[in-house]
Amino acid sequence: MFLSLLLKRRASKPVSIHEGLSDEELYHRFAQGEERAFRLLLDRHGDKVLGYLTRFFGDRELATDLTQDVFMRVISAARRFRGDSSFTTFLFRIVRNLCVDVMRARAARPDTHAASLDQGHDPDDRPLSETVPGREPDGEHRILSGELSQAIKEGLAGLPVEQREVFLMREVEGLKFGQIAEVLSVNENTVKSRMHYAVVSLRRTLTAFKEER
Amino acid sequence: MTREEASKRVLDYVYGEMSEDSRREFEDLLRDDAELRAEVESITEVRRVTADLEPVHLPQDVRKALIRAARRKIAVHEGQELDIRTMIERFFLSPAFSGALVVLVSLGVGLHLILETGLDDRITRLEKNERAAARGDVAPATPTPKKTKPAEEAEAKTEATAATVSTADLATDGSRAQDGPAEARAVFHKPLAKAPSKAGKARPKRHRSRKPSSYRRPAGPVAVVDMARQGVASGEAGGDSHKAPESVYNLGIKTSGKGGGGTVGSGRAAVPPAPDSTPAVASGFAEAPTPSGDRRPSAADGGLLTRGPVSGRKAAEHTRERKARKLSLETAAPPAAESMDEDRSDGDELRTRAALLEARKRRARGDLALALTAYQRALAGDLEGQDLRDALYEAADTARKLGRTDTARQFLERLSRLPGGAARGAEMMMELDAEAEK
Numbered sequence: 001m002f003l004s005l006l007l008k009r010r011a012s013k014p015v016s017i018h019e020g021l022s023d024e025e026l027y028h029r030f031a032q033g034e035e036r037a038f039r040l041l042l043d044r045h046g047d048k049v050l051g052y053l054t055r056f057f058g059d060r061e062l063a064t065d066l067t068q069d070v071f072m073r074v075i076s077a078a079r080r081f082r083g084d085s086s087f088t089t090f091l092f093r094i095v096r097n098l099c100v101d102v103m104r105a106r107a108a109r110p111d112t113h114a115a116s117l118d119q120g121h122d123p124d125d126r127p128l129s130e131t132v133p134g135r136e137p138d139g140e141h142r143i144l145s146g147e148l149s150q151a152i153k154e155g156l157a158g159l160p161v162e163q164r165e166v167f168l169m170r171e172v173e174g175l176k177f178g179q180i181a182e183v184l185s186v187n188e189n190t191v192k193s194r195m196h197y198a199v200v201s202l203r204r205t206l207t208a209f210k211e212e213r
Numbered sequence: 214m215t216r217e218e219a220s221k222r223v224l225d226y227v228y229g230e231m232s233e234d235s236r237r238e239f240e241d242l243l244r245d246d247a248e249l250r251a252e253v254e255s256i257t258e259v260r261r262v263t264a265d266l267e268p269v270h271l272p273q274d275v276r277k278a279l280i281r282a283a284r285r286k287i288a289v290h291e292g293q294e295l296d297i298r299t300m301i302e303r304f305f306l307s308p309a310f311s312g313a314l315v316v317l318v319s320l321g322v323g324l325h326l327i328l329e330t331g332l333d334d335r336i337t338r339l340e341k342n343e344r345a346a347a348r349g350d351v352a353p354a355t356p357t358p359k360k361t362k363p364a365e366e367a368e369a370k371t372e373a374t375a376a377t378v379s380t381a382d383l384a385t386d387g388s389r390a391q392d393g394p395a396e397a398r399a400v401f402h403k404p405l406a407k408a409p410s411k412a413g414k415a416r417p418k419r420h421r422s423r424k425p426s427s428y429r430r431p432a433g434p435v436a437v438v439d440m441a442r443q444g445v446a447s448g449e450a451g452g453d454s455h456k457a458p459e460s461v462y463n464l465g466i467k468t469s470g471k472g473g474g475g476t477v478g479s480g481r482a483a484v485p486p487a488p489d490s491t492p493a494v495a496s497g498f499a500e501a502p503t504p505s506g507d508r509r510p511s512a513a514d515g516g517l518l519t520r521g522p523v524s525g526r527k528a529a530e531h532t533r534e535r536k537a538r539k540l541s542l543e544t545a546a547p548p549a550a551e552s553m554d555e556d557r558s559d560g561d562e563l564r565t566r567a568a569l570l571e572a573r574k575r576r577a578r579g580d581l582a583l584a585l586t587a588y589q590r591a592l593a594g595d596l597e598g599q600d601l602r603d604a605l606y607e608a609a610d611t612a613r614k615l616g617r618t619d620t621a622r623q624f625l626e627r628l629s630r631l632p633g634g635a636a637r638g639a640e641m642m643m644e645l646d647a648e649a650e651k
Contacts (some may be wrong), residue, residue: 003360034287039280042279042280064275067271067275067277068278068279072282075282075284076278076284149266170228171263172263177225177228192224192225195224199224199255203259204261206259
């Protein structure tokens, strides 16, 4: 009996993890105690989460801290993950919840003009670039053809939060519209609508940048 | 696909979320519709510009910190598992546990083998004793103490007489011996096992307190075995060594002293009974006082035991026989590595049990004479409690069937003095009386 238990225990610990495993399988294996599975998940999603948060808040340091928080939550929630949704959806729910927390914390502070997710869906709402501090560029613009890069960042920061998060989820993380709808708990058409307005707004920014040139 | 539908699905087309058929339809429209084509191009340009933004990489220190956190979390989970199941598994699979298990098993097997071997030796000795007893010899396992010269003479004379000696005779002679010269003292082959039991008092435990050889039973009718034990019967017989009472078989009693008292060790003696030796018998069993002064129960008291049919008695005897055999095996102590005294006491106990066993066997077979001698030999030993009562009753019954009523009465008297034995003995005593009247 003891021997069978030992063999069973050892058999349940495969050493190698294939790169071809899905995110869900990796996360499940991490929950079972495989550190390497978490490393792979971090490799797959770490940069994307950081890129999303950096472009969402326009603040690299804040984005780094928040990325750390996101993955700490991923680590903590490993055993509670039931696999009802995809890992990406699960991850970006955490990301979005953190973003909402940060936005609300900023809104609660009287000395800052914090952006709020309650700003509504109207594209004519006051843009985030006018309210969220720390949106100044941090040197990335030097790589992306200087001023164009800056114009795009400003255009992103100027998008309403709902449009911005939809656009970033679609462009940076590569989530499909259905997944974005699942993360945001809204209709897929709403997602597409927000995406449409975001694209139109950014195109306007681009056009304006070209006209200025 | 209409133009309106196509304009709504521009995003699906640009982001590749359109089915193959829809994509073909959309591209057909796209070729003909310049406005739609411009919209697609503008979105594609936005995508391209956004994708060209500087790629962001997670700093290595953040990555390492996260991996450390993950490792800690795994360790905590494993620690939680350790509390419940893994700890038990690890304990049972640990080398220390395996080693301890092996040692314990080895010890157990070794002990079992040792005990088994010792038990075999005991059984062998027991069988030898039985065979020797059947031949009327002294058990070989018991070392015989050196005998004094007068004792040897007395023994020689005693052996020359009749084959058996009745318990009543021995008692009689023992009574006489009390009156004889007191210089000779009985030396017991082994210490006395116990004091005579009295009603209402618990007997001392076996091997715990042994009475000294100088112990004497209070006045009154005394069974020959007890007399012999006290050394009164033979040891103080003085010069009448030929009358020295002797335990029929192997009581291991030896006399010593000036008077040259008889030796009661082995052999047989037939001594004529003294008329005044058994007052209880002479005056009637029912009227004889018990040591505690109570009147013995009689048939009129309604205290007679009702015996079952013969088959039931045989079954009971068989059961007792089995019990005795089992007890004799259980009480077999490890052999001769200990001191001489322990060996003696163990040997005596074994002999007693063997004698009782043999007596029952012979009685069941119908060898009543040999059964009686075996009973006498057993009753000289350390029997007590129910075994003693049963042995006395059976011995009395055997003696009665042999026509030796005096011997039977002696046994019954002794039985009547035991707690719980009076009623049982009274029944047979009544029968004896009735036979005597006839």
